[in-house]
Amino acid sequence: MSKRRTERLLSIVVLLLSSRRYLTAEEIRAAVYGYPDQDDAFKRMFERDKEELRDLAIPLETGRSNPLDEEIGYRIRRQDYELPEIRLEADEAAVLGIAARVWQSAELAAAAAGALLKLKAAGAVGADEAPDADDDQRPRPGIEPRLTTAEPAFGPLWEAVRDRRPVTFSHKAPGRTDSATRELEPWGVVNWHGRWYVAGHDRTRNATRVFRLSRIDGPVKMSGPPGSVTVPAGADVRELVKDWDAPPRDHEAVLNVRAGAGHGVRRYAKAVTPGDDGWDRVTVQFADVSWYADYLAWFGADLVVVGPPDLREAVISRLKGVLA
Amino acid sequence: MGGAEPPKPGGLRGVVPPGKQRMVTSAERLRRLLALVPYVVSRKVVGLAETAAAFGVTERELVDDLNLVWCVELKAPDPYCPIDLSYEGGEIVVSQAESITRPLRLAADEASALLVALRMLAEVPGDGSAVARVIAKIEAAAGAAAAASAQVTIQIDPPNGHGVAAQVRAALADGRRVHLRYYVPGRDEATERDVDPMRLLVVEGHTYLEGWCRRAEGVRLFRLDRVLDMAVLDVPARVPAEAEYVDVDHGLFRPSESDERVELELSAPARWVAEYWPCESVAELGEGRLRAVLRTPDTRWVRRLALRLGEDARVVSPPALAETIRADAAAALALYD
Numbered sequence: 001m002s003k004r005r006t007e008r009l010l011s012i013v014v015l016l017l018s019s020r021r022y023l024t025a026e027e028i029r030a031a032v033y034g035y036p037d038q039d040d041a042f043k044r045m046f047e048r049d050k051e052e053l054r055d056l057a058i059p060l061e062t063g064r065s066n067p068l069d070e071e072i073g074y075r076i077r078r079q080d081y082e083l084p085e086i087r088l089e090a091d092e093a094a095v096l097g098i099a100a101r102v103w104q105s106a107e108l109a110a111a112a113a114g115a116l117l118k119l120k121a122a123g124a125v126g127a128d129e130a131p132d133a134d135d136d137q138r139p140r141p142g143i144e145p146r147l148t149t150a151e152p153a154f155g156p157l158w159e160a161v162r163d164r165r166p167v168t169f170s171h172k173a174p175g176r177t178d179s180a181t182r183e184l185e186p187w188g189v190v191n192w193h194g195r196w197y198v199a200g201h202d203r204t205r206n207a208t209r210v211f212r213l214s215r216i217d218g219p220v221k222m223s224g225p226p227g228s229v230t231v232p233a234g235a236d237v238r239e240l241v242k243d244w245d246a247p248p249r250d251h252e253a254v255l256n257v258r259a260g261a262g263h264g265v266r267r268y269a270k271a272v273t274p275g276d277d278g279w280d281r282v283t284v285q286f287a288d289v290s291w292y293a294d295y296l297a298w299f300g301a302d303l304v305v306v307g308p309p310d311l312r313e314a315v316i317s318r319l320k321g322v323l324a
Numbered sequence: 325m326g327g328a329e330p331p332k333p334g335g336l337r338g339v340v341p342p343g344k345q346r347m348v349t350s351a352e353r354l355r356r357l358l359a360l361v362p363y364v365v366s367r368k369v370v371g372l373a374e375t376a377a378a379f380g381v382t383e384r385e386l387v388d389d390l391n392l393v394w395c396v397e398l399k400a401p402d403p404y405c406p407i408d409l410s411y412e413g414g415e416i417v418v419s420q421a422e423s424i425t426r427p428l429r430l431a432a433d434e435a436s437a438l439l440v441a442l443r444m445l446a447e448v449p450g451d452g453s454a455v456a457r458v459i460a461k462i463e464a465a466a467g468a469a470a471a472a473s474a475q476v477t478i479q480i481d482p483p484n485g486h487g488v489a490a491q492v493r494a495a496l497a498d499g500r501r502v503h504l505r506y507y508v509p510g511r512d513e514a515t516e517r518d519v520d521p522m523r524l525l526v527v528e529g530h531t532y533l534e535g536w537c538r539r540a541e542g543v544r545l546f547r548l549d550r551v552l553d554m555a556v557l558d559v560p561a562r563v564p565a566e567a568e569y570v571d572v573d574h575g576l577f578r579p580s581e582s583d584e585r586v587e588l589e590l591s592a593p594a595r596w597v598a599e600y601w602p603c604e605s606v607a608e609l610g611e612g613r614l615r616a617v618l619r620t621p622d623t624r625w626v627r628r629l630a631l632r633l634g635e636d637a638r639v640v641s642p643p644a645l646a647e648t649i650r651a652d653a654a655a656a657l658a659l660y661d
Binding site: 003014015017018027030032033052056057058059078081084088091092098100104114116117118119122143147161191194237241262267295297299302312316317319320321323324 | 429513633
């Protein structure tokens with residue numbers, strides 16, 4: 001956008017930061033170049049400017065220097081504006097450089113880059129200590145983490161969680177092709193083993209619920225003002241997602257597993273008893289018959305379910321399904 | 325990816341790295357200017373080229389920025405220019421900067437983007453002391469803006485109870501070769517190999533060792549939760565010069581043209597397959613059914629996948645693979661007679 005606008009906004013910031021008292025809109029208009037003569041046009045422009053400054057998280061404060069003042073004024077308090085002193089050691093700066101490259105989505109990558117720039121500007125990080133992401137000459141760090149947020153729902157849900165606003169969205173339950181509309185008070189967003197989830201109070205069902213972001217289709221809309229969601233004390237969204245994703249393994253099964261095969265099952269076995277017929281007897285614990293039968297069918301002719309009967313039947317039915 | 329991994333993460337498809345060339349709004353430019361002045365002030369004198377690189381702009385754009393800042397003028401109560409600077413001979417000096425000598429505080433998004441990433445790093449076992457120190461410093465500097473970051477949590481795979489990630493980091497730090505007993509689920513095999521570690525990757529919720537596999541004579545990725553056993557050897561790691569790092573920004577597993585093409589028909593309960601593995605193409609067939617085409621260098625995992633999916637999936641081609649899968653199912657069923 002226009003250079004003049006940038007100049008005007010910068011002037012306002014400098015002016016309000018150096019003033020100890022609140023300045024009225026008229027005083028700002030008198031001090032800053034670029035505002036129009038017509039009052040209506042000025043008001044509109046000034047409103048937009050204020051909004052823009054607040055969008056940048058510039059702490060624009062309103063008030064009156066003197067209780068008798070008729071008009072409200074504006075100021076920016078230095079202690080609210082300025083980044084506090086911060087100094088990073090070389091190893092800390094290196095870690096920060098890695099963290100700033102984690103996000104693959106444009107918005108959060110830009111936010112991380114913006115933060116890094118402010119820290120560099122504060123003299124907290126030398127330019128060479130936290131190199132930019134696209135600098136191929138930099139030495140390779142030992143660790144390279146990445147977070148993807150390919151799901152379109154991530155952006156609006158993050159904003160909703162940040163600003164404590166309820167949302168509505170349409171959601172497709174697993175294995176279904178039709179969607180249902182949900183209204184949710186989001187408590188937090190969780191990446192659980194590479195997949196994004198949102199947890200909170202589902203107003204539609206009046207219960208605590210977890211939704212996978214990739215199953216949200218269509219737009220996520222804010223359905224209430226900022227600050228209108230209260231996260232209950234002690235709510236642990238990580239635990240909610242964990243329980244939702246990995247229910248307790250409270251069933252036991254006995255399997256015959258071919259010697260030298262079935263490593264995936266053996267790794268988490270409760271007990272393995274070697275047999276002399278080329279088959280080992282393996283005791284395992286599992287959570288859900290249907291899910292576990294899918295998993296066991298993977299091992300084909302290297303594994304036979306001895307019991308329980310419902311698990312045995314479920315595996316047989318998977319295998320028959322292949323031949324159907 | 326050879327022996328170590330079947331092609332997997334689907335989520336990385338279509339991810340565009342942060343764009344370099346974008347329209348700059350007046351707000352974004354203001355954000356840059358408010359960082360630029362303190363950047364120069366805190367360094368007393370700094371080169372144009374170095375500053376342009378730090379801000380990701382060209383030198384010409386930087387000079388435009390400096391001119392804009394220098395031109396700022398207030399007209400009341402008395403006219404004055406609050407900022408004075410020069411950039412003669414390629415060196416920037418700010419001699420007067422008034423009230424903007426310090427950068428603006430971190431916004432909630434900025435603080436969160438760093439803190440969430442740092443807390444994820446802190447989850448990776450190893451020497452986490454620097455990470456913990458940075459988190460504390462950023463939290464202190466961000467103040468209230470740090471609060472929202474607690475609403476985003478990252479849980480990566482626990483890379484086994486026996487400290488494999490810490491061992492990998494130690495091997496990386498000391499430049500040592502490691503010996504792995506590694507589980508390959510697609511073949512249900514425990515494999516033995518020596519690997520020269522290159523990097524530790526944390527992508528899509530999983531932790532991987534990237535290294536030069538001496539058995540395969542190539543760069544391989546090893547998911548740490550599939551490492552059955554690991555020993556750091558008393559041998560220096562020798563990563564050959566031709567070893568290339570995997571481009572983590574464009575998907576860890578990219579199928580190659582020489583891979584076998586597999587066509588699957590999936591009914592509604594098996595739709596997740598197209599989400600989970602990168603597919604060359606996915607087409608809706610109605611009633612929630614999908615046709616998915618994927619490529620793989622090793623079809624053994626497809627055979628197992630087909631058994632797992634039962635009646636919810638059918639391999640359409642290659643026909644020989646479909647026949648093998650039927651034989652696999654029949655052999656497994658025979659054990660129940």
